[in-house]
Amino acid sequence: MTQLSTLPDATIQRPDLRPALIVGASGKTGRRIADRLDARGVPVRRAGRSTEPRFDWTDRTTWASALEDVGLVYISYQPDLIADGAVADIAEFVRLADKAGAARLVLLAGRGEPEAEHAGRVVHAAQADSTVLSCAWFDQNFSEGGFAPEVDAGSLTLPVGEIGEPFIDADDIADVAVAALLDTTSDGENPHAGKTYDLTGPRLLTFAEVATELGGATGAAIAFHRVTHDEYRAILASAGLDAPTIELMSTLLTNLFDGRNSSVTTDVADVLGRPARDFTYFAAAFAERHR
Template sequence: MFGRGRGCLAGGMTADTVNTANEKNSTTVLVLGGTGKTGRRVVSRLRRRGNVEVRVGSRSGRPRFDWTEESTWDEVLDGVDAVYVVYAPDLGAPGADEVMGSFARRAVALGVRRLVLLSGRGEEGAARAERAVRTSGAEWTVVRCAWFVQAFSEDFLRDAVVDGTIALPAGEVPEPFVDADDIADVAVAALLDDGHAGRVYELTGPRALTFAEAAAELSEVTGREVRYAPVPEAEYGAMLVEHGLPEVEATFLAELFSTVLDGRNAHLTDGVREALGRPPRDFGEAVRDAAAQGAWDLATVTPGA
């Protein structure tokens, strides 16, 4: 683990910074998206490692961080050694690569040494954003992921599971869903340990399932009937608008899902084993744990992405 003394932060941070070690020998890590599915898992693991100061960057944090306001970047980056980079709304969004390039260059100029980027498989926009990070001058690692298992338990498909119908423009294409806990383990290793710089870890689970097969396993785990309903891209976009999403965003998501679920990402990879020396966790195990924790109980309130 790398680190260097930081005296400028004393007294300047609030609860969003957790001091867990002597400042002289500690590493300061900024976690963007630190309340989301992978971010909060990364924060939890970093806090347990020791010799790490964890800073959470968000619009509600202190100091505040907003991707759309470059004026918020410097303060949250001050004194940081490594950053877990999660971009919202999506790396595939128009202009995301330009924002990512500006952020990465600014981070390096302010002394950040490592950037660990959460990316998506099969997205042209995400690939451009990856290149922006790789050319920034930082020690970089790309964590390129399949669909999260937690999309069904903590994200936009959670309500669909509760309602009993998962509608997506995916056809019968299999997807090798990856567990967010595996993603967090890889990210923390890349943030703190040597040997991961310059690597692209493409993460999947150990098997690929169609959404119909995933729905069947969810039915068994939850004890309620869950079915998969394939819908055309345009119909899916219209459904998102009906649920309150702005038309531009709905169109983007419908196009993105249709693209990444066209079969290009159906193959398995060994990224978890490459990074951690162990196999990835299976879909079935992850959803059983989620059910045991009440993920689909009607009263459960789940965190954001």
């Protein structure tokens, strides 16, 4: 594989001079990707409910204006590609992106989710060059996501047992996404076109081991509590989450932790020319922020 993303920024050829649309630019990956593109001098259009133009996955009338005159598109779907109607939304978005003349599409997809795989096939059928990033659970779910408040309070409660997950750092996802958006070979080709990258960290960790590693890094114990799925749903309800969110979380934690994702890949290294960040990298950063 051509590993252009490891070269100095000045040697990376811009595939398109039009702005890059980052859907989900305030999210864990979108924010990092937008910042990296900014640093490289790529014009960025951050898309969300509070941006101008506004973008809302629940309002298709906002999509075309966001896509107008963009060359590169990063797609992060909310709330998740397993949600009802998500694949149909992706199909319509891809149609509009092709109509707008976008050159490259990069889709963030959940690893092991059949619906995400379906969405990936839809994106690969686009007229534009396409790359799908099939990602394991993020390290940053424990610092920026829904688990963060409880972890900060010293515990982690989930309906998941001794199943290993190859947690991946969002910075690695962002680096691969930027490569997929920008890398161009000397003969003008996109080396990532048509690729689906299976992105994982370098080792498997159970959620209990995550709690232990984060506690060890901070010097304050983080207790892991395993509960039943019914107990977990009750916990989410008592926290004020709405029924669709509870159903989504329950589905994710039921379906994806059956061992299907308990393997690691070298795709991060294959694209970037360096190993994926180990969880200890995240744990050290997590501890630094909590001092």
